[in-house]
Amino acid sequence: MISIDLIQSTAEVLMDKAAIEIPDDYLTGLKDAASTEDGDLSSFVLQAMLDNYKAAKEDRRAMCGDTGCPRWYVKMGNDATVEGGPVALESALRQATANATNGVPLRPNRVHPLWRTDHDNNVGIGAPEIEYGFEPAVAGEDKADWIDLITVHKGGLFGTDYRMLFPSDGIEGIKRFYLDSLVAFGKRGLACQPAIIGIGLGGSKDTCMVLGKRAACLRTVGNMNSDPRIAELEAEFKELGNSIGMGAMGFVGKNMVIDCNIEVGYCHTGGMQMSVHAFCLSSRRAVARLYADGRVEYRTDPDWFTPYQRRETVLWEPMLEAAE
Ligand code: SF4
Numbered sequence: 465m466i467s468i469d470l471i472q473s474t475a476e477v478l479m480d481k482a483a484i485e486i487p488d489d490y491l492t493g494l495k496d497a498a499s500t501e502d503g504d505l506s507s508f509v510l511q512a513m514l515d516n517y518k519a520a521k522e523d524r525r526a527m528c529g530d531t532g533c534p535r536w537y538v539k540m541g542n543d544a545t546v547e548g549g550p551v552a553l554e555s556a557l558r559q560a561t562a563n564a565t566n567g568v569p570l571r572p573n574r575v576h577p578l579w580r581t582d583h584d585n586n587v588g589i590g591a592p593e594i595e596y597g598f599e600p601a602v603a604g605e606d607k608a609d610w611i612d613l614i615t616v617h618k619g620g621l622f623g624t625d626y627r628m629l630f631p632s633d634g635i636e637g638i639k640r641f642y643l644d645s646l647v648a649f650g651k652r653g654l655a656c657q658p659a660i661i662g663i664g665l666g667g668s669k670d671t672c673m674v675l676g677k678r679a680a681c682l683r684t685v686g687n688m689n690s691d692p693r694i695a696e697l698e699a700e701f702k703e704l705g706n707s708i709g710m711g712a713m714g715f716v717g718k719n720m721v722i723d724c725n726i727e728v729g730y731c732h733t734g735g736m737q738m739s740v741h742a743f744c745l746s747s748r749r750a751v752a753r754l755y756a757d758g759r760v761e762y763r764t765d766p767d768w769f770t771p772y773q774r775r776e777t778v779l780w781e782p783m784l785e786a787a788e
Pocket residue numbers: 528529530531532618619620621654655656744745746
């Protein structure tokens with residue numbers, strides 16, 4: 465059984481790491497962008513951000529004054545049990561969020577939508593969001609008696625959009641909405657670029673938004689979709705996003721997209737839902753795997769999209785003989 469004290473103390477470390485240490489994959493992507501950028505202001509911003517990340521780590525201070533919205537993804541191995549159960553787990557994550565907001569410190573962004581009530585700790589009604597996934601034991605693993613805690617401090621909140629497309633819009637329609645969104649994000653300052661862009665395709669309206677946000681926040685730079693045709697689109701969309709003449713912070717340049725990740729879900733035959741999400745210049749995420757024997761392993765790759773999470777295997781096949 466995984467101890468609840470271990471969960472809370474690890475969650476506090478994760479909040480600290482996410483706020484201060486930019487993940488290596490994003491940093492490498494940013495350095496690549498800086499090495500190819502020739503727009504004056506875009507180059508200046510990229511270099512300033514690289515200096516900023518270095519200083520944040522050395523001084524143990526948050527890399528951006530805007531915390532974004534801290535959220536949690538919890539992936540439970542199929543054999544994991546938690547002391548006190550899921551309710552205790554949620555309570556520990558809420559407490560860790562409040563403690564870290566005051567400890568790191570982080571800007572308390574969360575307020576009531578109508579009364580603007582602010583508890584100064586990023587905790588409130590429905591905040592922070594906590595989402596769950598489950599995972600079977602993999603080959604070579606006796607049992608999956610671990611949980612992964614993933615925190616994301618999601619900035620670029622206004623750099624998000626949704627459109628109901630139709631099958632006849634095709635790939636060209638997807639590209640049009642993608643480019644419309646990037647131009648709007650850049651021109652109106654809706655998210656600090658360059659960003660990791662996540663695209664959700666299909667599902668229903670709510671799951672399409674979830675897929676797109678997870679595509680932006682839970683995949684690393686350079687990671688490709690397991691479907692080679694979608695992976696091809698991801699590469700094409702990255703190039704497309706970097707060819708509209710905008711770079712860092714919407715200035716003239718050619719590095720607006722550090723990576724483009726696409727996730728899909730089966731949808732109604734009449735529609736083709738699409739969402740676009742920007743995981744901003746401060747792409748903050750931190751991950752830990754906790755085991756029942758007390759071990760904790762930290763990493764920055766959420767490794768969320770396993771074959772099981774994508775439900776790639778269709779377990780039921782039509783009775784072909786009966787249909788004949
Ligand atoms: S969009 Fe990201 S980098 Fe820009 S202010 Fe918000 S959290 Fe900071």
